[in-house]
Amino acid sequence: MNHVAPLIAALQAELGAAAVITAEADLEGFIEDWRGRYKAPAICVVLPSSTGQVAASVRLCAAHGVPVLAQGGNTSLCGGAIPAQGGPAPVIVNLSRMRRIRQIDAANGSMEVEAGCVLQTVQDAAAAAQRLYPVSLGAEGSCQIGGTLATNAGGTGVLRYGNTRDNVLGVEVVLPDGTIWNGLRALRKDNTGLDLKHLFIGTEGTLGIITAATLKLHPLPTHHALAWFAPCDPAAALRVLGLFQAACGARLAAFEMINQQQLELVLEHVPERRNPLAGTHPWHVLVELADTGGHEAMAALLQQTLEHAAEAGLILDAVLASNESQRSALWEVRHSVSEANKKGGLGLTTDCAVPLSAVPAFIEQATQAVHALEPGLEILVVAHLGDGNVHFIPFFSFERWRALPDSAATAGALRRCVNDVAHALHGTFSAEHGVGQTGLAEMAHYKSPAELSLMRAVKQALDPANRFNPGRLVPEPESSKPLPASAA
Numbered sequence: 001m002n003h004v005a006p007l008i009a010a011l012q013a014e015l016g017a018a019a020v021i022t023a024e025a026d027l028e029g030f031i032e033d034w035r036g037r038y039k040a041p042a043i044c045v046v047l048p049s050s051t052g053q054v055a056a057s058v059r060l061c062a063a064h065g066v067p068v069l070a071q072g073g074n075t076s077l078c079g080g081a082i083p084a085q086g087g088p089a090p091v092i093v094n095l096s097r098m099r100r101i102r103q104i105d106a107a108n109g110s111m112e113v114e115a116g117c118v119l120q121t122v123q124d125a126a127a128a129a130q131r132l133y134p135v136s137l138g139a140e141g142s143c144q145i146g147g148t149l150a151t152n153a154g155g156t157g158v159l160r161y162g163n164t165r166d167n168v169l170g171v172e173v174v175l176p177d178g179t180i181w182n183g184l185r186a187l188r189k190d191n192t193g194l195d196l197k198h199l200f201i202g203t204e205g206t207l208g209i210i211t212a213a214t215l216k217l218h219p220l221p222t223h224h225a226l227a228w229f230a231p232c233d234p235a236a237a238l239r240v241l242g243l244f245q246a247a248c249g250a251r252l253a254a255f256e257m258i259n260q261q262q263l264e265l266v267l268e269h270v271p272e273r274r275n276p277l278a279g280t281h282p283w284h285v286l287v288e289l290a291d292t293g294g295h296e297a298m299a300a301l302l303q304q305t306l307e308h309a310a311e312a313g314l315i316l317d318a319v320l321a322s323n324e325s326q327r328s329a330l331w332e333v334r335h336s337v338s339e340a341n342k343k344g345g346l347g348l349t350t351d352c353a354v355p356l357s358a359v360p361a362f363i364e365q366a367t368q369a370v371h372a373l374e375p376g377l378e379i380l381v382v383a384h385l386g387d388g389n390v391h392f393i394p395f396f397s398f399e400r401w402r403a404l405p406d407s408a409a410t411a412g413a414l415r416r417c418v419n420d421v422a423h424a425l426h427g428t429f430s431a432e433h434g435v436g437q438t439g440l441a442e443m444a445h446y447k448s449p450a451e452l453s454l455m456r457a458v459k460q461a462l463d464p465a466n467r468f469n470p471g472r473l474v475p476e477p478e479s480s481k482p483l484p485a486s487a488a
Helices: 003-016 024-031 050-061 119-129 147-151 233-253 260-269 296-313 324-335 337-343 356-373 397-402 407-424 440-446 449-462
Strands: 045-046 070-072 092-093 101-105 110-114 168-174 180-183 210-218 223-229 252-259 283-291 317-319 378-384 391-397
Touching: 003 045, 003 050, 003 223, 024 045, 024 092, 045 397, 050 070, 050 092, 050 168, 050 180, 050 210, 050 324, 070 147, 070 210, 070 252, 101 233, 110 119, 110 180, 119 147, 147 210, 147 223, 147 337, 210 378, 223 233, 233 252, 233 283, 233 296, 233 356, 252 260, 260 337, 260 378, 260 391, 283 296, 296 317, 337 378, 356 407, 391 397, 391 407
Parallel strands: 045 092, 070 092
Antiparallel strands: 101 110, 110 210, 168 180, 168 210, 223 283, 223 317, 252 283, 252 378, 378 391
């Protein structure tokens, strides 16, 4: 590492020695993903406390010809937040010290926050101002705003409020040459040319490092009505979704589906989780209504819609949350799937989205495709059914995984067969997790030459030296085979 000693010294002089981590033991939490599936070395980790320090760090790395990796809470499911395996070691710019909420404008429905703010902190601050920041996901207690913007995170609120992209008004970005672009506008309407913020939302730090954002806020729902029910099958669940959309309109806030295998894994591996229903059923759906008033009417509407579904033979059982404690407990079951899966075995999480009408066919055909390669393999399904995003998870026990003669090849083949089904149904292989390292080969395989050429042209224009997060999102022209590093 002697050749990078001058760079480290320069970073220490700019940020302070305490803000530059170089000791091997101290780097561990930054160079490996939280599931322990990706790990690669870094030159160091810098912890800037301001946008100016981010820009200075970027300029120093550019001067020394060293790549830069922006990192938030490191909660990625696709290896997007740690160094690329097989590539040059980067300087990791971790934004966790940049966690100020700069301002909240309740009348305008906006708040300006730094990229290192934890998502739940942002939600709580908005709620204190009687507003809602609606992006919600299982990692919200540790993921950071910058990471959610960089990946265009989805979550459980997309049905009503859209993805992260739909809830951002402006961004502040450090470009690959160290230039700071202040695009922190708080306008709903700005028709002055290209909407540049969308160059950086969802592009995983490959074009710029998001250091702050102006977020869109919504009226804070004060009343909720939630139920957990067992549909007969995914097709029945889709019909029940239609009943709720027709009866409840914009009050329908969430419609989440999991299968029995996934529920059993949560009950087995996450303490204090309970089966919401008395019996065992193949499929489960959590449905929630939310509004700023009318709780009794909303609860009655929830029950009435479920009764209509039962009369139509679409559901087998249901339970309604009668208080906030029961509501929280049901959401905790849903939000515990990632923790349970990590403890219970090795899941090859996919992130497909298909048109809502194709969800039942996708689940059936993907199951057949997986079992053709791995007979009898357990399948977990976690679906944001309201927006067509299905996490279809071929799931190995640790013993079965270790017994595979070539786990990397098996993982690549299973992911590809699931993604092939989604593609044939006019869907996508990445809906909300991002591309990271896991999906790079899929980008090369499924994207048209025209799309890849356009993306490479934008990358070349903004980052001609390919220093920002190399080995992510935009595949090299020859990159058409699964990467060995994407085994899990």
